Amino acid sequence: MSPHHTPKSALPPLLGRGPKGVFRRTLPHEQPTGARMVRTLGLTQLTMIGIGAIIGAGIFSLAAAVARDVAGPAVLISFLVAGAASLCAAFAYAEFAGMVPKAGSSYTYCAAVLGEIVGWIVGWDLLLEYTAIVAVVAIGMSGYLGFLLEAVGIHLPAWALGAPGTGSGHRIDLLAVAICLGVAWLLTRGTRTSARVETVLTIVKIAIVLLVIVVGFTKVDSGNLQPFAPFGLGGAFTGAATVFFAVFGYDALSTAAEESLEARRKLPKAMMLSLAVSMVLYVLVCVVLTGMQHYSEINPKSGISSAFQSVGLNGLANVIAVGAVIGIVTVTFSFMMGASRLWYALSRDGLMPAWFGAIHPKRKVPHRATWLIGGVSAVLAGVLPINAVAELTNIGVLLAFVVVSASVLLLRYKKPHLKRGFRCPGMPVVPVLGIIFSVWLMSFLQWETWVRLGCWLVVGLVIYAAYGYRHTRQVMPGGSVDLDTLDELSESDEAEPTPVP
Template sequence: MNKSLFRRKNVDDLLNANNDVQLSKTLGPFALILLGVGAIIGTGIFILPGTVAAEHSGPAIIFSFVIAAIVCALAGMCYSEFASAVPVTGSAYTYSYIVFGEVIAWLVGWALLLEYGLAAAAVATGWSAYLSSLLAGFNIHIPLAFSGPFNPAENTYINLPAIFIVVLTSFLLTLGSKESTRFNTIMVFIKVVVILLFIIVGIFYVEPDNWQPFMPFGMSGVLSGAALVFFAYLGFDAVSSAAEEVKNPQRNMPIGIIGSLFICTVLYVAVSLVLTGLVSYTNLNVSDPVSYAIQLAGQEWIAGIISLGAIVGMMTVILVMCYGGTRLLFALGRDGLLPKVMREIHPKYKTPVKNTWIFAALISLCAGLLPIDKLTELVNMGTLIAFTMVSIGILWLRKNKEISEGGFKVPLFPFIPIVSFVLCIFLILQLSVQTWIACGIWFVIGLLLYFGYGKKHSLMNK
């Protein structure tokens, strides 16, 4: 095997290079936590709990959320150590470049692009459905032809609301990290207030009998539920994409990653308990379980507010997923693996404006034409591949003498990184054969692009 395929980056060179194309340091710990909460809380709290409780976990969905959170927290600690040691944009892609070499880093980056792009498109599709439902309540109807994926049999041709929200969030991203995180802060505050409103009001209408049987599908149902609600935590890794734009990353990156995971897990468990207490899990297989449950409790006005909160909540997910994707494209372009246009920084806004709009165009195409189930099939695979590489990569990072002794360190080393790696592999094995085949095709395309362009233009050639 050609050794140039596994050429690795020197940490000092990585930290000191590219001074002419670096991003501005504007983010503190609070902004990072809000970035994580903005990415995580969306589809996972407003849609997933109903389906998973009805078909897999029952009221024991709270255990599914906790198991998925533990897997994410273990991987999150590994991410935190990498982000603290190597505060450079690119997330798992950059970390893999240091410990595994170029071709592995490229494949991890390629998997992450799949995660960020398809997750943003899937959430945009869900956002469109919630918006149509909310507008229908005011007797405003979007024409059927323009409100769904391309499906002439159903008389739908393009999902214009989904395209609109992708374009809007991409425009916000071009204005700069400070401006987009300010918008994210406002939106996160609104959706957390809405979630707390549901919990506080809903708890008075809980019927404990609805929690019986608590684990109707057994432990296997809880575990399969965990593999599904894992989707609800996607996005916390996008926080590590912000490493280069963080003030004091050694301290603030771990706070942002672990803090956002903890807050979201508490909210997920609380919502799931109230939700399954309000309505029997057998009746929760609906597209809007949270607002549906509170409607059954006779609180119509709360249901309307929740629908509005869902729309706001999904906007922040799209924003952070697009943010992670554009920063990854920036890192790939800066390393020469993608064309130079990907690394160009706007002189006024100090953001990669061109790659933001290229990424937005691709996401819009998926969101406007493809159904949501097709979009979500591959997202978990891309994420878990990145998680496995980051988890096992810590073992090599600790051996690297170039890394400073300060910063966050994963506790109980090497136990936690190894357990994280094994759990991620376990969840990958739960995914369907069709997902494996589709992912294989995606990686073949990535390898063709790498050998056709990236390997020849890589800065490592110099």
């Protein structure tokens, strides 16, 4: 064979990387000025969005439910295991965010490295997971809102107190529905306005969590921590799989890349800062929660407030309930923002109709996607119990973590020279650990959760075959991009905007 002869690929065109191949690598085109989002988010706001996404239902609701039903005081181990797995994946996300400052998070990353079909599967998967997470945290918030309303003598009718099957006479979680729709309204006001509200609420939330820790430690009874693992270590690990969604807010944060100032440099920093602060607070609150009240007596809906009430601190219990409401609003904000930006990216690239990703001409946000996600999450929050929705979110996010960790590992060795605003340490050990941790945690989830994920992915493949495959080739014609073009992304993506007087 001549040294200049290149053998033809044995793969058919549909399975290749050419213009017709489903594995062609894609990067989003530059959008016209009127169709772009506006870069307004600095490091502080990005970090607050990350903390806002991480600290919320995990501390205020899910920790209590897991401690009572699955792990006991070993819920502390649940959060540590979930945090360790999340950190490995966070390093991978941070490296990608430092290379591809574009909306879409793991969808965009995977499409650039592993091909269009892999990117679509991950994006379609996360669209459901983000929306379901909004529903989970809204359900958690409704428990604390109910606690506050009862404290002032307001009692909602039984039919409005929860999803069917969660209590006598329950038909719909009316407060959770209202929360989802209210956050959608806030997000459609514009990125600058909503991010300012998010920053203020996150600061208030952190202050209340610190109050819980400082006062709570004075009321800890070491006897309540015995037995430490009443359900065994298996219970703690099952708890880790359940609470995992509470420690990966940086994923939603990475979808805001096109609204970030100096995204390559600041997004990775914000991811690391938000995860570090949140994990310290999670661990301390777990000790307080299970130390103040025996795990078997913890209220799964308003755990921390009920724990303070059990030791005679009724006034603080009400303050904490207010903090829980504020805290969970910020989580709902971050993930609904992430879901709408992901939908925008999928529509921009032709995988879904452009109508969904339209940018509001004045407020520069994907308003249609935001309202649709608000509506769907309101339905989920109104009619499904929290545990079922939490497991559904976790399996999809863990799947995305596996793919992103594998992608960053592959890209580091195939294209080591690419410009990176952050480099994942400990290669190749850290990404491999991220993959192993994620698969391991997935193994603890119920088989019904796997079936639901499988059904959703089948629906996604049908949509891709019927619509996305053809339309993405009209929006982004041509074959695979050269990954070296990552270095050629417009410098305007990094530039500070001209100050507005």
